[in-house]
Amino acid sequence: MKHIISCIAVLALLFTSCTGPQGPPGFDGFDGINGEDGGLIVASAFEIEVNFNADNNFEFVESYGFEVFPSDVTLVYIEWETDEGEPIWRLLTQTEYFNDGVLVYNFDFTQQNVRFFLxxxxxxxxxxxxxxxxxxxxxxxxxxxxxxxxDTSNFDVVMDASTVKSFDIR
Known part of the structure; x- marks a missing residue:
């Protein structure tokens, strides 16, 4: 019995003392602006009221007013209705069907501006x-x-996941 316990102890020491080859090094983290170490990533936002008419070709272009990086994503929500005074926001595009056709609220964006259009x-x-x-x-x-x-279709989920706390009203 002593020999079995001794053999198990020697084998356990042998297996725990062995090391294998070192693995490849991990990837470096993302650098921040101008090569500085990355920090807190903050989302930027604003709210705007738009009038669509023939004079503006049923579109409106707004500059961001802050820096937008090539990898950033712009999401646009429309106040679709209210529930007891609380706005309900929907992610664009939104489609409304009429007897004589279809209306679509849409947008596109660049690094400089966002365009809202019908x-x-x-x-x-x-x-x-x-x-x-x-x-x-x-x-x-x-x-x-x-x-x-x-889930970008849910405005509250996007707000909870980002660091946006308030909107610049334009």
Whole structure:
């Protein structure tokens, strides 16, 4: 019995004292702006009210007013309705169907600005003002790394995941 315990102890010491070859080194972390070490990544945002009409070709372009990096992602939400005075935000694009066609609220963005525009088959000139005037949008610019796996259709989820605490109202 003593020999079995001694053999087990020797084998345990032998296995725990062995080391294998060192693995490859890990990747370096992302550098911050101008090669400085990275820090807290902050999302930027603003809220804007837009009027769509024939004079502006049913579109509106707004400059960000802050630096946007090539890897950043712009998300735009429209105030679709309210519930007991609380706004309900929907991620663009949003489509509304009419008897005479389709209205689509859409956007595109560059590193310099975001463009809101109406699209679809309906005659925009015949739309009631409720569809074209005083349309409230929230624009959130977030680093692309923060979007992975995020339910961007839910405005509250995006707000919780980012560091945006308030909006610049324009």
């Amino acid at each position: 699209d679809g088959t309906v005659d925009f000139n015949t739309l009631d003002n409720v569809w074209t005037q005083n349309q409230a949008f929230r624009v959130v610019v977030i680093p692309a790394d923060d979007v992975d796996g995020l």
